[in-house]
Amino acid sequence: MTGSPMPAERADQPVAGSAKSPPEIADVIRRDIQSGAYPPGHHLGTIEIAERFGVSRGPVREALRLLESLNLVRILPRKGAFVIAPGxxxxxxxxxxxxxxxxxxxxxxxxxxxxxxxxxxxxxxxxxxxxxxxxxxxxxxxxxxxxxxxxxxxxxxxxxxxxxxxxxxxxxxxxxxxxxxxxxxxxxxxxxxxxxxxxxxxxxxxxxxxxxxxxxxxxxxxxxxxxxxxxxxxxxxxxxxxxxxxxx
Known part of the structure; x- marks a missing residue:
């Protein structure tokens, strides 16, 4: 097995910089999922993520939909978004x-x-x-x-x-x-x-x-x-x- 891991930023830390748009937010969360900071089954709360990035919940919801399209997240009605494991x-x-x-x-x-x-x-x-x-x-x-x-x-x-x-x-x-x-x-x-x-x-x-x-x-x-x-x-x-x- 080969690879080159990079230290994962703690998923509960505020994100500095310009990660404000849905694609940018989705990219940061994707890295957290891939690093294991957000394990399979983890609930991705929109309020917590919005606070982390300093944005409203609208961009967060769009970012989660982008992650769902990548098969990294499953969004369930009235339950929210959850990290899923790859098959x-x-x-x-x-x-x-x-x-x-x-x-x-x-x-x-x-x-x-x-x-x-x-x-x-x-x-x-x-x-x-x-x-x-x-x-x-x-x-x-x-x-x-x-x-x-x-x-x-x-x-x-x-x-x-x-x-x-x-x-x-x-x-x-x-x-x-x-x-x-x-x-x-x-x-x-x-x-x-x-x-x-x-x-x-x-x-x-x-x-x-x-x-x-x-x-x-x-x-x-x-x-x-x-x-x-x-x-x-x-x-x-x-x-x-x-x-x-x-x-x-």
């Missing part, structure tokens, strides 16, 4: 797109490699190897190490638009499986070796090989995460009142 097919699609974006970033980074970037990537790859050898290393800590390496690739790829697209897609898919790809020490060791090979190709300036290696790293990580997720109990469905339904 399995949508998650798989997001993962595939994100993997392709990461591979493109690695290809571009290999074409533009510098001594400074090579040194940074080498440090991150070494750190992953050290964490993989540490039995006390948690899956989430190792995952953050892969994020740090991926962020170096994104900064080196020479396309801020490509980098931003991947950053924005990290949360929606990564939240679902994420650290499951690194659940055991053996899995972390496999991932560390794969990232080490990828870094060697990027540093050597082999764009095509870097692209293929990045696809393998991502696809293998997703496969391991999905296989492990299939063995875990499914969460109870959300009843859109901020609670979980009891299973009968």
């Amino acid at each position: 399995d097919d949508e998650i798989q699609e997001l993962l595939e797109i994100r993997g392709l974006l990461f591979a493109l970033s690695c290809e571009r980074a290999a074409r533009r490699i510098t001594a400074e970037v090579a040194a940074d990537l080498g440090r991150h790859a070494k750190r992953l190897t050290e964490m993989a050898a540490d039995p006390a290393c948690s899956p989430r800590r190792f995952q953050q190490g892969t994020f740090d390496l991926a962020e170096t690739v994104l900064r080196a790829c020479g396309s801020e638009r490509l980098a931003e697209m991947q950053r924005e897609m990290t949360f929606g898919a990564g939240i679902v499986y994420g650290h499951l790809s690194f659940a055991t020490q053996d899995m972390r060791a496999i991932e560390a070796r794969a990232f080490g090979t990828l870094v060697e190709l990027i540093v050597a300036g082999h764009p095509e090989e870097s692209f293929r290696a990045a696809r393998r790293v991502h696809e293998d990580g997703v496969r391991r995460g999905v296989e492990l997720a299939a063995l875990m109990p499914k969460p109870a469905p959300t009843d859109f009142r901020g609670k979980r339904k009891r299973r009968s």
Whole structure:
């Protein structure tokens, strides 16, 4: 699994700046949903959101309708708007797109490699190897190490638009499986070796090989995460009142 998470702004904090129009408000809330600040089932109160952005409830309602059109929010009559979880097919699609974006970033980074970037990537790859050898290393800590390496690739790829697209897609898919790809020490060791090979190709300036290696790293990580997720109990469905339904 690859990605580059950005610290999420707390969803209850006032928003400074010019986020006043419905599309701008919707974009901020979308980021909150993708970061996990607004989890599935969370009620999006129009009054609270209006106060947060310093606007009336009209722009908020329009922003929520925009989010509903993106299948991020469900608006129920007389109940309000609720965050919904992506379906399995949508998650798989997001993962595939994100993997392709990461591979493109690695290809571009290999074409533009510098001594400074090579040194940074080498440090991150070494750190992953050290964490993989540490039995006390948690899956989430190792995952953050892969994020740090991926962020170096994104900064080196020479396309801020490509980098931003991947950053924005990290949360929606990564939240679902994420650290499951690194659940055991053996899995972390496999991932560390794969990232080490990828870094060697990027540093050597082999764009095509870097692209293929990045696809393998991502696809293998997703496969391991999905296989492990299939063995875990499914969460109870959300009843859109901020609670979980009891299973009968």
